[in-house]
Amino acid sequence: MRTQRLRRRPPKPPISEVNVLPYIDVMLVLLVIFMVTAPILTQGVDVELPEVTSEPIQSEEDNEPLVVSLDADGHYYLEMGSDSDEALNLEQVIQQVARLKRQNPELPVLLRGDRRVAYGEVVVLMSRLQGAGVTQVGLISQPPEDR
Template identity: 90%
Template sequence: MRTQRLRRRPPKPPISEVNVLPYIDVMLVLLVIFMVTAPILTQGVDVELPQVTSEPIQTEEDREPLVVSLDVQGRYYLEMGANSDEPLSLEAVIEQVARIKRQNPELPVLLRGDRRVAYGEVVILMSQLQAAGVTQVGLISQPPEDR
């Protein structure tokens, strides 16, 4: 009986390249997930906007406007950063807007007022914003629903 000798192959050299295809697949899946969930995660204050027909306000794409909101209970909100859902006093809002406008005078300021708020409250807010150095205020509204 013949004994067979097992031949040993010489060991393969280690592969020094990283296979990036699985990483690209994971990256694309994460990109799709973020694209789908980003619109859902928008923050804001629940305000019922007046419905009017108007032209959209033109803002620069790279500059997000500063939004001051006034809800039906008369609470003020400054929508920027993580604490945009915490109500502030009128004085605190005006102080912060003035500070931001001193740092960035070209930053657009938009006012979002609930349609059930008294007109006088909106006028007071606008006059206080003007006193804080805001020369132009855009009003946010919703397009009317088809009846």
């Protein structure tokens, strides 16, 4: 019987190069994801949200704000100076706000929404106000009750 001798090959030197092809694939996938989501993120209404404990809004005597209210039943109200008891639909509110903003472009607009109203309805109202020429909307809130 013949014994075969196994030949040992000399060890290969370690590879000092990094394979970057998988990293390029991941980078391209992320690039596509960001390209698709970036336009979605820029669509929205610019609003400066109030802080939890905020100071009251100071208004000039001659430039009283226009308050658009949305109650829990989905009725809209316009208040300027005195309270209005007449419920309006969204189209009437937008037409009147657009008319008032054309007369006085510096007119501040505040939004008071009932907390039971769906967030989507408030966003639709803010978007429609933006279309009517309102560039900034203030949100009215109540200070938290001490418990």
